Amino acid sequence: MLDAMLYALPFLMEGLWVTIEVSFLTVSISLAVGVVLGVALIYGPLPLRLLVRLFSDTIRGIPILVLIFFVYYGFPAIGIDLASFWAAVTALTLFKTAQVIEYVRGAVQSIPQGQTEAAMAIGLTFRERLTNVIFPQAMRRFLPPWINGVTDAVKGSALVSLLGVTDMMYSINQVIGRTYEALPLYILGAAIYFIINYSLSALSRRLERRFSFVQA
Amino acid sequence: MTEPLLAIRDLSKSFGTVQVLKSIDLSVNRGEVVSVIGPSGSGKTTLLRCVNFLESYDGGSITIDGVEVGYDEGRKPRGERALARMRAETGMVFQSFNLFPHLTAAGNVMLGLIKVRGKSKAEAHEIALHWLDRVGLSHRADALPAELSGGQQQRVGIARAVAMEPKILLLDEITSALDPELVGEVLEVVRGLAAEGMTMLMVTHEIAFARDASSRIVFMDAGTVAAEGPPAEFLATADDHPRLSAFLARFRASHF
Numbered sequence: 001m002l003d004a005m006l007y008a009l010p011f012l013m014e015g016l017w018v019t020i021e022v023s024f025l026t027v028s029i030s031l032a033v034g035v036v037l038g039v040a041l042i043y044g045p046l047p048l049r050l051l052v053r054l055f056s057d058t059i060r061g062i063p064i065l066v067l068i069f070f071v072y073y074g075f076p077a078i079g080i081d082l083a084s085f086w087a088a089v090t091a092l093t094l095f096k097t098a099q100v101i102e103y104v105r106g107a108v109q110s111i112p113q114g115q116t117e118a119a120m121a122i123g124l125t126f127r128e129r130l131t132n133v134i135f136p137q138a139m140r141r142f143l144p145p146w147i148n149g150v151t152d153a154v155k156g157s158a159l160v161s162l163l164g165v166t167d168m169m170y171s172i173n174q175v176i177g178r179t180y181e182a183l184p185l186y187i188l189g190a191a192i193y194f195i196i197n198y199s200l201s202a203l204s205r206r207l208e209r210r211f212s213f214v215q216a
Numbered sequence: 217m218t219e220p221l222l223a224i225r226d227l228s229k230s231f232g233t234v235q236v237l238k239s240i241d242l243s244v245n246r247g248e249v250v251s252v253i254g255p256s257g258s259g260k261t262t263l264l265r266c267v268n269f270l271e272s273y274d275g276g277s278i279t280i281d282g283v284e285v286g287y288d289e290g291r292k293p294r295g296e297r298a299l300a301r302m303r304a305e306t307g308m309v310f311q312s313f314n315l316f317p318h319l320t321a322a323g324n325v326m327l328g329l330i331k332v333r334g335k336s337k338a339e340a341h342e343i344a345l346h347w348l349d350r351v352g353l354s355h356r357a358d359a360l361p362a363e364l365s366g367g368q369q370q371r372v373g374i375a376r377a378v379a380m381e382p383k384i385l386l387l388d389e390i391t392s393a394l395d396p397e398l399v400g401e402v403l404e405v406v407r408g409l410a411a412e413g414m415t416m417l418m419v420t421h422e423i424a425f426a427r428d429a430s431s432r433i434v435f436m437d438a439g440t441v442a443a444e445g446p447p448a449e450f451l452a453t454a455d456d457h458p459r460l461s462a463f464l465a466r467f468r469a470s471h472f
Contacts, residue, residue, distance in 0.1 A: 121270070
């Protein structure tokens with residue numbers, strides 16, 4: 001069994017790299033876009049708020065697998081023809097962005113209105129209020145679900161194998177196709193995913209401790 | 217007579233169909249301490265919040281040093297930055313303190329100094345320590361708000377407001393959320409500021425304090441200024457005013 005794993009390992013490395021790439025792109029783009037849209041959802045003018053709400057509700061209402069197929073097979077009909085890798089990243093990012101929007105909304109709205117008023121009263125502008133008063137406090141409410149979402153993104157990235165993207169999952173299946181030894185390979189795959197996600201959780205616990213302060 | 221520092225003229229404001237401020241006229245001169253008293257729902261807090269535009273107003277004007285607070289010449293609401301600069305000229309102390317829980321006492325005072333007044337960290341820290349000392353809390357400069365008592369938190373709130381050197385200080389029922397034994401230490405600080413000539417407009421339920429520390433008392437009732445005058449005169453003539461004497465009677469009954 002161990003032999004089978006050691007034999008397979010080199011073949012998985014390239015796939016592992018793709019998995020990490022997909023996860024990293026998904027997580028970082030969705031974070032940047034999601035924070036902006038989340039702020040727009042809370043503070044934006046009504047039409048913008050409705051638009052973001054519509055986007056978030058629609059995306060979150062669609063199974064992620066359907067979303068992936070939709071982007072890959074459906075978008076070409078409207079002139080957007082993405083390579084399988086980018087189609088997968090786009091679909092996963094859309095999905096993740098909708099989640100980040102909701103995490104941001106929840107975290108920011110948990111900060112009492114008095115904080116905004118006190119920040120206004122000393123003359124801070126909207127941007128200064130967000131960066132100096134609201135975000136630092138919202139951070140500890142945002143981090144736990146978000147890091148949870150990061151591990152979900154790593155796990156969810158396995159779905160890109162369904163578009164023929166050679167990620168780790170796809171590489172595992174390739175090796176199994178050659179050796180017909182499924183169990184050791186799936187155990188190995190599970191172990192690698194677990195190691196990545198466990199490290200992320202450990203990191204998140206440290207981050208959460210850093211951002212926790214005694215609440216008044 | 218010189219132009220008042222704060223001039224409120226014919227101010228009106230509605231929440232939906234409820235008119236909470238009805239043609240309010242009120243002036244505060246430089247160095248004056250004006251106390252606003254009145255039953256809850258009479259519009260006193262709303263009035264105070266209009267002065268630094270935490271609430272918009274529908275009609276009339278509020279000027280500080282001759283400059284309209286919330287609107288420009290064309291009566292369009294001021295832009296974000298202009299409004300922020302206007303607000304920095306008025307200090308506000310809140311009933312529920314509203315200290316920033318993620319910053320230390322000194323950090324709370326320093327934030328506006330650094331971001332709005334453009335001070336360096338070192339300068340801001342020095343100023344913060346000076347004001348924390350003034351409110352008797354220099355030894356607690358590094359404490360987080362959660363580590364302070366209510367009275368201490370409110371004194372930090374005062375330090376945060378006055379450190380910005382505002383033209384006028386707005387105090388919104390600043391002792392209402394405090395345990396009775398902590399009220400004194402906060403009022404003592406306010407008394408000290410008054411003695412130094414800080415212009416203040418305060419909403420309060422501490423009638424005795426208003427009497428002792430104010431230049432004038434204003435009684436608000438149902439969105440109007442129903443009576444106003446220097447404390448001694450004001451309280452002496454209260455009997456002529458049925459709503460005011462009823463309010464004061466209720467106050468006395470509930471406190472003693």
